[in-house]
Amino acid sequence: MPLDANTPDLRTEFKSVGTRPNRPDGVDKVTGRARFGADFSAPGQLVGLVLRSPHAHARIKSIDTSAAEALPGVKAVITYKDIPEQEGCDKDVLVNIMARGTALYDGHAVAAVAATDAAVARKALKLIKVDYKVLKHVTDVDEAMKPSAPVLHPGRFEPVDYNSLETASHVSGKQETKTKTREGSNIAGRYVFGHGDVDKGFKQADIIVEHEFKTEATHQGYIEPHACVASVSSDGMAELWVCTQGPFMVRDVCASLLGMDVSRLRVTPSEIGGGFGGKTTVFIEPVALALSRKAGKPVKVVMSRSEVFRCTGPTSSASMWVKIGAKKDGTFVAADAVLKYQGGAFPGSPVEMGAMCAFACYDLRNVRIVGYDVVTNRPKQAAYRAPGAPMSAFAVEGVIGEIADKLGIDAIDIRLKNAAKEGTVSSYGPTFGPVGLVETLEAAKAHKNYKVKLGKNQGRGVASGFWFNFAGNTCVSINLNVDGTLALALGTVDIGGSRASMCLMAAEELGIAYDDVRAIIADTSSLGYNDISEGSRVTFSSGLATIKAVRDLKKRMCGRAAKIWGIPEDAVKWENGAAHPAGANAGGFDPLSIKEIAAQASATGGPLAGHYEINAEGAGPSFATHVCDVEVDPETGAMKVLRYLVVQDAGKAIHPSYVEGQYQGGAVQGIGWVLNEEYFYGKDGTLQNAGFLDYRIPVCSDVPMIDTVIVEVPNPGHPYGVRGVGETSIVPPLACVANAVSSAIGVRARTLPMSPPKVLAAIEGVAASKA
Amino acid sequence: MSAVHVSTKINGDDVEFVCRPDESLLDVLRDRLGMTGSKEGCGTGDCGSCSVTLDGRLVCSCLVMGAEVGGHEIGTIEGMAQGDKLHPLQQKFLEGAALQCGICTPGFLIAARALLERNMDPTETEVRYWLAGNLCRCTGYDKIVRAVMDTAKDMRKAAAKSSAKKPAAKKSPAKKTAKKGARHAA
Structure with missing residues (x-):
């Protein structure tokens, strides 16, 4: 066994990996002992609250904080003036955490207070006088692209000739008389992917289907609102306890925004009550630090649910056009798409990734995707599980469903015919290595759900999906304790059971019991930099680093055994939790167990530890195929999901229960997106449904059991074959449910959400056209 | 607003606290009594993260005022396990x-x-x-x-x-x- 090789040796036989032990943080979480963001307190802490703009777009003429400052119990009031711009900081993040001159969306932070208790802080917020000049606003992506739209950032983005945009000719078809404005535009970026000759390809087609699609913005909907406690001392030393997916990111961004040395700020991540991408940036953290710096006391800031909806990241809303041509046998000959995503008030919508994912499931000779990143008067979008991919998959898989129907080809067969496989040149560039889309399609076709006979008003939908999976900067330490047990320090926040997976991999690699390893999430001063827990990267990257750190430790332990036995180090091998002589020539020594080596560590050279750091590569893409059965009530348009199947490639499932959990959770978030969830803006550009009553995420009685099949096509980039699994599961559901509805009632839904009134109108529309 | 003195029973133990009339039971549990096992996900009774029992009835503690629980019996997550034995x-x-x-x-x-x-x-x-x-x-x-x-x-x-x-x-x-x-x- 190579102890440290850059090319991982792929292990296929496992003892610990693939079992389902209880998670190490489990008892704390079922007894209420686990400490989440809002559960931290610091001695003498103040309560911090943020004043937010009630307008979608307004110039801030003046802010008068004097009355608030004079209120007894108020210890600090801050505005943008208290967070002066630092050289090299991210200006968009700076402006987003506290408006500078212009409020760009309903909920944009304008000022903040710290007071002795919440009642005083609330009163102080009311005493802050802000003089606004309300400006014209725009929240719709198509409207925001037009020359007539108010420009959010005058002078920042190049003026564009509207009539020359792909979007104008393909989608709206309308020519605008005014094509440019002097102030520039709201188009922050344009991305193009593809290969081949699309126009030539369409000429070979026997059938061409093209449509426009729209999806509304949805929120990640984590149940834990953002929360943190900041403590800045007069010497500039600072502590921050926070719920985040990326404590190192929080540290570096906050230090940069506030002009601090990174070493001065120590960030300790709490348990995190859900993130789904929404906790990959900062909102209240730098504000809490600035308040604490000014007040000279610790400050706790906890968002309300309404604040979470109004000013933290939903994902983009999207407006899309997709065209696919196919031969009679179902072979796709060309595919073309224009995607327009608004990312809120700042550039950075995930349209680039949406464009890359749109056709990634298929082997296409001729393909083109154009994506536009557009700014509007909405909160700055944040990553949401496979950012950008669910929307483009909704459009593409919807068109494929229609082609299959028109050609009379089975929905899985048409996907099998065109599926990307090893060697396929993807629509976004790279050539795929071993990937498991075909395996997911075959497993879906063989599943019992696919054979269930459907009744009246019932329909079945199929959709596939793709996500890249990320790797990135990762750093892990493992320390051998005196009794032979181990402490594993990780820098990637555990969002859904990853500590259990890391302990399984460490136990597997060492040949010891799962319970002998304890994993913790380290603070930012205890471990090297780790990228955010995002991009389905944790089990892959921290798992890879854990395995390599354990190999480093094993090498050191073999060295100690060699010393004890008086033989060369390379004459010792590690097996089943103990050092053994490597062969007959090495000598006839009894094995030294990990416990024995630990007990003698002090006498043989001191503490034993393993370490590994890497900017990892080799993440393996994960494909999925979903099958869904729905029943539509023709009287009301209400819809019930009867059965739902997720088949996805995990590469290797380390802890299968938590892999299934990712599949099930992603599917239900997707079901919410297609059925209920939407950001609803009033005419004045303010959010009308900033609460869980009106923004309705799926509840227990909305969904059936979510059936899962774990396909395992090993990723050669990981020693155990792991692929990330967290995100792909939300990619297919939008189209899967829409295709099922189409099969039930003969209406193709191309605008989300498919709420009962919309479905009913569609049913009545079909009935009217038949009459 | 002057504070209210309340005597109640939480997970079988007698508990006394003072709170302002505008504080919810959830505020009292979390901020006054340090019982942070009950969570605030919305503060409007929509998410159930703050669920407790009040005289055996399931309620959202964010919708109950702290001042009104005097003489009642409250059950929280902290009282669910018996010693080291999980429910x-x-x-x-x-x-x-x-x-x-x-x-x-x-x-x-x-x-x-x-x-x-x-x-x-x-x-x-x-x-x-x-x-x-x-x-x-x-x-x-x-x-x-x-x-x-x-x-x-x-x-x-x-x-x-x-x-x-x-x-x-x-x-x-x-x-x-x-x-x-x-x-x-x-």
Whole structure:
């Protein structure tokens, strides 16, 4: 066994990996002992609250904080003036955490207070006088692209000739008389992917289907609102306890925004009550630090649910056009798409990734995707599980469903015919290595759900999906304790059971019991930099680093055994939790167990530890195929999901229960997106449904059991074959449910959400056209 | 606003506290008594993360005023395990991976216990509708529903076993357990 090789040796036989032990943080979480963001307190802490703009777009003429400052119990009031711009900081993040001159969306932070208790802080917020000049606003992506739209950032983005945009000719078809404005535009970026000759390809087609699609913005909907406690001392030393997916990111961004040395700020991540991408940036953290710096006391800031909806990241809303041509046998000959995503008030919508994912499931000779990143008067979008991919998959898989129907080809067969496989040149560039889309399609076709006979008003939908999976900067330490047990320090926040997976991999690699390893999430001063827990990267990257750190430790332990036995180090091998002589020539020594080596560590050279750091590569893409059965009530348009199947490639499932959990959770978030969830803006550009009553995420009685099949096509980039699994599961559901509805009632839904009134109108529309 | 003095019982223990009239029971539990197991996900009674029992009734503690719980009996997640022995629901949630991030878990456990105290043999539909006031964004509810159904099954088995041992018992085991409360039924 190579102890440290850059090319991982792929292990296929496992003892610990693939079992389902209880998670190490489990008892704390079922007894209420686990400490989440809002559960931290610091001695003498103040309560911090943020004043937010009630307008979608307004110039801030003046802010008068004097009355608030004079209120007894108020210890600090801050505005943008208290967070002066630092050289090299991210200006968009700076402006987003506290408006500078212009409020760009309903909920944009304008000022903040710290007071002795919440009642005083609330009163102080009311005493802050802000003089606004309300400006014209725009929240719709198509409207925001037009020359007539108010420009959010005058002078920042190049003026564009509207009539020359792909979007104008393909989608709206309308020519605008005014094509440019002097102030520039709201188009922050344009991305193009593809290969081949699309126009030539369409000429070979026997059938061409093209449509426009729209999806509304949805929120990640984590149940834990953002929360943190900041403590800045007069010497500039600072502590921050926070719920985040990326404590190192929080540290570096906050230090940069506030002009601090990174070493001065120590960030300790709490348990995190859900993130789904929404906790990959900062909102209240730098504000809490600035308040604490000014007040000279610790400050706790906890968002309300309404604040979470109004000013933290939903994902983009999207407006899309997709065209696919196919031969009679179902072979796709060309595919073309224009995607327009608004990312809120700042550039950075995930349209680039949406464009890359749109056709990634298929082997296409001729393909083109154009994506536009557009700014509007909405909160700055944040990553949401496979950012950008669910929307483009909704459009593409919807068109494929229609082609299959028109050609009379089975929905899985048409996907099998065109599926990307090893060697396929993807629509976004790279050539795929071993990937498991075909395996997911075959497993879906063989599943019992696919054979269930459907009744009246019932329909079945199929959709596939793709996500890249990320790797990135990762750093892990493992320390051998005196009794032979181990402490594993990780820098990637555990969002859904990853500590259990890391302990399984460490136990597997060492040949010891799962319970002998304890994993913790380290603070930012205890471990090297780790990228955010995002991009389905944790089990892959921290798992890879854990395995390599354990190999480093094993090498050191073999060295100690060699010393004890008086033989060369390379004459010792590690097996089943103990050092053994490597062969007959090495000598006839009894094995030294990990416990024995630990007990003698002090006498043989001191503490034993393993370490590994890497900017990892080799993440393996994960494909999925979903099958869904729905029943539509023709009287009301209400819809019930009867059965739902997720088949996805995990590469290797380390802890299968938590892999299934990712599949099930992603599917239900997707079901919410297609059925209920939407950001609803009033005419004045303010959010009308900033609460869980009106923004309705799926509840227990909305969904059936979510059936899962774990396909395992090993990723050669990981020693155990792991692929990330967290995100792909939300990619297919939008189209899967829409295709099922189409099969039930003969209406193709191309605008989300498919709420009962919309479905009913569609049913009545079909009935009217038949009459 | 002057503070109110309140005497109550939490998880069987006598507790006294003072609070402002505008503080919710959840505020009192978390900020005055340091019992942070009950979570605030919305503050408007929509998410169920703050679920507690008030005289055995399932309530959202964010919708109950702290000042009105005097003389009542409150049950929170902190009182669910007996010493180091987890409640069967807690054990099943753990074994069945019925939690991912865990923020909604205390609320689900309190709500599920309240269900099993009333009905030890719920159908899947009954479980789903009973738990419809508790939001979970991670699991898709599948493993939560399974954990509750599995616990109910185990509790029925245990009740049948104990009734077989005590043939003299007049009441049916299901009713007896339901009356006493699932908290003590393991």
